[in-house]
Amino acid sequence: MKNLLYTTILSSLMLMLSNSCKKGEFIDSNQEFSTIIIKNLENKIKIDSIYVDNQAYKFDYLGNLIPYIKKDSMEVVIKYTENNNDILTNKIFNSKIENVKGLNELHLFYDDPKNLTISIGKHPLEGVEIKDGKVLAKIFNSSKLLSPNNEPIHLAFYDFIDLTIPFEPIYSNIPTDTIFNITNRIPNNFQEFRYLKDQIFWKAKVLKENKEELLIDNKKVYLFILMGETMQERVLILNIETQSLNSQIDRNNWYEILDGYTDNNILIYMSR
Known part of the structure; x- marks a missing residue:
């Protein structure tokens, strides 16, 4: 299912990219791409835009297509609006994430909901083993x-x-x-x-x-x-x-x- 979603996103975004190029503009057909999907786990937060290695992208909950450059990590900056008791505040969060070719699925959540400190990464409850009963x-x-x-x-x-x-x-x-x-x-x-x-x-x-x-x-x-x-x-x-x-x-x-x-x-x- 994830592979099908990734293929669909990649095809659509590549089509949009090719259609948006000006006549005579060179497109490197050998350029590889990755997709960053950020799943927002917080009702108080609305993601507005993201920056990956200083390149701005309008946030798309289906995923953002980014050029893949071989290196260990990427810098991700998230601009978001936080609604705390109907008080809206614009905030910025930045973090380094592992650079993975293909699909990068991340979750955004409050690491400390008391102090409204956010993190991105794997689901915080992922991999927890439960005993019967x-x-x-x-x-x-x-x-x-x-x-x-x-x-x-x-x-x-x-x-x-x-x-x-x-x-x-x-x-x-x-x-x-x-x-x-x-x-x-x-x-x-x-x-x-x-x-x-x-x-x-x-x-x-x-x-x-x-x-x-x-x-x-x-x-x-x-x-x-x-x-x-x-x-x-x-x-x-x-x-x-x-x-x-x-x-x-x-x-x-x-x-x-x-x-x-x-x-x-x-x-x-x-x-x-």
């Missing part, structure tokens, strides 16, 4: 409500058992797995927690740094997330963005939770 996750917490002084919190996960009619998830009575020491930074390593086949809902109870239940207005705090019917994507980076707690309704089924507040603001920042 496990989900791999990096979870970071953006919520001052749950952690006013950036102290670590823990998430105690319940098992999803079944889904009854009409649309009521059944969870285990007590948590069965816990992810410890969640802070406001993305951890370097993945943590594992249990995964049951066909698990589509997740419920977790928030624990304080001392592993006691977090209580707000004398109520426990539960976080919920809908992960998808087959949960094929089991390598995740999750962001907790709880800003307010004024509901006792599980928005996965709209039933009331009597002993605690609920929040569905665990965002899937990245998955694969």
